[in-house]
Amino acid sequence: MADSTLWWLLAGAAVAVELLTGTFYLLMLAIGLAAAALAAHLGLSQPAQLVVxxxxxxxxxxxxxxxxxxxxxxxxxxxxRDVNLDIGETVHVTRWHPDGTAxxxxxxxxxxxxPLAGSIPVAGPHRIREVVGSRLVLEPLQEA
Structure with missing residues (x-):
């Protein structure tokens, strides 16, 4: 079997394993194996192919x-926002309860x-920053 055939088979195997596992790094290694196959087609020695x-x-x-x-x-x-389209939407808080919810x-x-950690709960317009379970995490909008 020619050296180039072995390199092409190894490159194909690396791509197949990448498709099964989703490890993108295997595609990078497959590029190296394909480069070694091209080096074999050019007639480089086996040590040179390994180096390539x-x-x-x-x-x-x-x-x-x-x-x-x-x-x-x-x-x-x-x-x-790519996962949950509610992120970034605005709501209006009329009042905050003593337990820190609204x-x-x-x-x-x-x-x-x-309220978002570190923000002061104030009434008014708020932006949704997160959705945790059935709770909205809000940050107050800056009024101009």
Missing amino acids: AAVIGGGAVVGWHFIRLRRPREEPAQAN SVKYRGAQWTAV
């Missing part, structure tokens, strides 16, 4: 790792609301 696979695959893994580090962290699902009407139903 290691440098290209390892470089892709390291590069992807640094790209992921630069991305902003995703918010948890209860505070992520009852607000939102989407045709009564909801229990709590």
